[in-house]
Amino acid sequence: MQPFALNYARPAVETEAVTPYVYDSGLQLNVLFDGRIAASDQALLRELGTTTSTAGSKTHFDD
Template sequence: MQPFALTYARPPIPEPETPYAYDPERQLNVLADGSVAVRDRAVLLACGATTSTAGSKTHFDD
């Protein structure tokens, strides 16, 4: 007998390929050449960076 949850289990979705990697020493995302990823407009447009509005709704000084 198969457990009920396994009927609806899905295989894990692989992480998407990104043109940048996290550098823990610098604490930011960098491109393969070592430049900061946030300065590359094409990367930002392709990866769909978002911003949070949570602070704006809870603090008047954000």
């Protein structure tokens, strides 16, 4: 017997996305390419909602 959900489950769609910031291990924060802290950029936060760190848990936020 096949579970009902497997009739509708689909693989996650991989999207190409360019992140406008990188993780700085010295500051332990995400920084923009011009050196500013990403969490202080209001336009970026309005567009993305948050800046998620990639240096460990995906649930850690740099705000």
